[in-house]
Structure formats: structure tokens, C-alpha cells
Amino acid sequence: MINVESILKLVRSGDLDVAEAQKHLEEIAQASGSQGYRVDDLGFAQLDVDRERRTGFPEVIFGEGKTAEHICMIFQRFMEHNDRVLATRVSKDKAEFIQSQIADLSYHPEARVLSWVKPNAAVPSQETDYIAVVCAGTSDLPVAEEAALTAEHLGCRVERIYDVGVAGIHRLFRRLDVIRNATAIVVAAGMEGALTSVIGGLVAKPVIAVPTSIGYGASFNGIAALLAMLNSCSPGVSVVNIDNGFGAGYNAALIYKTTTKRD
Numbered sequence: 001m002i003n004v005e006s007i008l009k010l011v012r013s014g015d016l017d018v019a020e021a022q023k024h025l026e027e028i029a030q031a032s033g034s035q036g037y038r039v040d041d042l043g044f045a046q047l048d049v050d051r052e053r054r055t056g057f058p059e060v061i062f063g064e065g066k067t068a069e070h071i072c073m074i075f076q077r078f079m080e081h082n083d084r085v086l087a088t089r090v091s092k093d094k095a096e097f098i099q100s101q102i103a104d105l106s107y108h109p110e111a112r113v114l115s116w117v118k119p120n121a122a123v124p125s126q127e128t129d130y131i132a133v134v135c136a137g138t139s140d141l142p143v144a145e146e147a148a149l150t151a152e153h154l155g156c157r158v159e160r161i162y163d164v165g166v167a168g169i170h171r172l173f174r175r176l177d178v179i180r181n182a183t184a185i186v187v188a189a190g191m192e193g194a195l196t197s198v199i200g201g202l203v204a205k206p207v208i209a210v211p212t213s214i215g216y217g218a219s220f221n222g223i224a225a226l227l228a229m230l231n232s233c234s235p236g237v238s239v240v241n242i243d244n245g246f247g248a249g250y251n252a253a254l255i256y257k258t259t260t261k262r263d
Contacts, residue, residue, distance in 0.1 A: 007025060038050045040081070042073060047081075049078070058078070059078070060087070060246065061086065063087045063088060063090035064088075067094075068098055071094060072098045075087060075102060075116070079118075084115070084117050085115065086114070086115050086149075087115070088111075088113055088146060089112050092109055092112075095109075095114050102116070104116060104119075111146040111148075111149050111245070113146060115153055129183050129256065130156070130157040130181075131148075131156050131159070131249075131253070132159050132179045132184075132186070133147050133249075133252075134186065134199065135161075135189065136163075136166070136195045137165050137191075137214070139190065139212075139214045140189060140212045142245075143210055143212045143245040144186070144245060145245070146245030147188065147248045147249035148160055150249030150250055154250065154257075155253070156256045161178060164195070179202075180202070180204070183252075183255060183256050184205060184208065185203060186245075188248070189209075189212060189229075190213065190214030190215045190225050191215040191216075191224070192215075192224055193225030193228040194228065196234070200232060200235065200236055201234045207236055207238070208237075208248045209238065209239045210239075211241075211243075212243055223242070225242075238251070
């Protein structure tokens with residue numbers, strides 16, 4: 001079996017060119033499992049820097065519970081490995097500190113999302129395919145925007161259809177063609193979460209439901225919407241956790257990537 005030492009000897013003797021040697025070394029690395037499993041050790045965090053190689057998308061930073069200093073250090077290290085970096089659940093105060101330390105970051109206060117894109121990074125084609133992100137009311141916007149920004153960060157085109165809840169369902173019908181033509185549909189709704197079942201019965205595309213913690217007392221901070229979505233009689237509906245816009249946007253992006261066969 002050819003090994004690293006024998007490859008180096010063949011290169012030195014002139015019996016193997018550099019390009020072929022590199023190919024053999026990559027094959028050895030893959031066989032040993034070293035590719036796709038690298039970890040960048042920061043002491044307080046173990047960064048999965050090869051996640052994009054394995055799963056198609058890079059690791060995303062969950063900012064809630066982390067200090068601004070830790071988020072900043074993680075963000076900087078990911079910038080060394082990826083063309084795009086995303087952090088979710090970042091408060092305004094933390095974002096201001098991180099932006100003071102790292103240039104060219106974008107903060108989206110409504111969604112509490114902090115993002116960076118490397119200058120001149122490849123921009124995905126945005127001609128026809130898209131994800132529809134729908135929300136019932138403007139109170140659901142923070143969760144819907146987290147989903148939309150996550151999907152965009154992962155290379156998807158997003159169409160936003162906001163404030164089309166069942167209390168004025170005619171608003172939904174005005175945008176139904178846009179929703180039906182999407183590759184995947186994210187629906188964020190609080191209160192009783194009825195919008196998910198309505199849309200699920202009108203489309204032929206996968207629907208990802210996001211219950212939000214919006215509503216009066218008996219909504220139990222999103223549990224009522226969660227149970228309604230889990231018990232939906234409309235087929236084709238899957239459900240993520242309460243207020244988990246990131247999870248919905250990520251799942252929609254996986255469907256988008258698989259369906260459109262994009263890298």
C-alpha cells in the first residue's frame with residue numbers, strides 16, 4: 001500500500017509529479033478519515049470547521065448564553081475557514097461590541113442575526129427557484145426573519161409574504177401564487193397557529209411550520225400553536241420547535257439545495 005513516505009521518495013526521484021503526489025495524499029487523508037472531521041480548539045469551544053464539507057452548510061453560531069467576547073472569538077476563527085459566517089440570537093449590545101472588533105459585519109436587529117460575507121464571495125444564482133417565508137402577523141416577524149435570513153445566508157433566494165394570517169384570510173389569497181411556486185414554504189404563526197393548516201391544504205410543496213410564542217395567556221407561550229401544528233390534518237407539514245426560525249430556514253435550505261441540485 002502506498003504511504004506518505006513512499007510518495008515523497010517518488011517525488012524526490014522524479015518518478016512522480018507534484019500534481020499526482022497531491023492526489024495520492026488527498027486519497028490517503030480521506031481514507032484515514034482526517035478530511036471532514038477537523039476541529040479548531042479554542043479551549044472554551046470546539047469549532048466544527050469541516051461541517052460544510054460533510055453536510056453542505058457551515059456551522060452557525062448560537063449567540064444566546066455566550067458572552068460577546070466568546071462570540072467574537074468564534075466569529076473571527078470561522079472567518080478564517082468560511083466565506084460566510086452567521087450568528088443567531090445575538091442581542092443588540094453584544095452585536096455592537098462584536099462590530100467594534102470586526103469590520104464589515106451586518107446586524108439585523110429584528111431577527112437578532114449577525115452575518116458576514118467574504119468580499120467577492122460567489123453569489124448563488126437567483127433566477128427562478130426560491131423559498132417562501134410566510135408569517136401570520138407582524139408580531140411573528142422576528143421568527144420569520146430569522147428563518148429568511150438563515151436561508152439567504154445558506155445560498156437561497158427568499159420571497160417574504162408577511163401579515164397574511166387567518167383573521168383576514170383574503171390577504172393570503174392575494175399572494176397564493178407566489179407561495180405555491182416556491183420550492184419549500186416556511187410558515188411562522190402564533191396564537192392558535194391555524195395558518196399552517198390552511199396553507200398546507202392549498203399547496204403541493206413541503207411546509208415547515210414554526211410556532212411562535214406570540215399570543216394571549218391560553219396560548220401558553222407558543223405551546224398552543226405547537227400542538228395545533230403537530231396535529232395538523234394537512235399532509236406535507238413538518239414542525240420545528242417554538243420560535244426556531246433558524247431550524248425552519250435551515251431545513252428549507254436543505255430542501256432547496258437537494259431539489260435544485262446546487263452546491
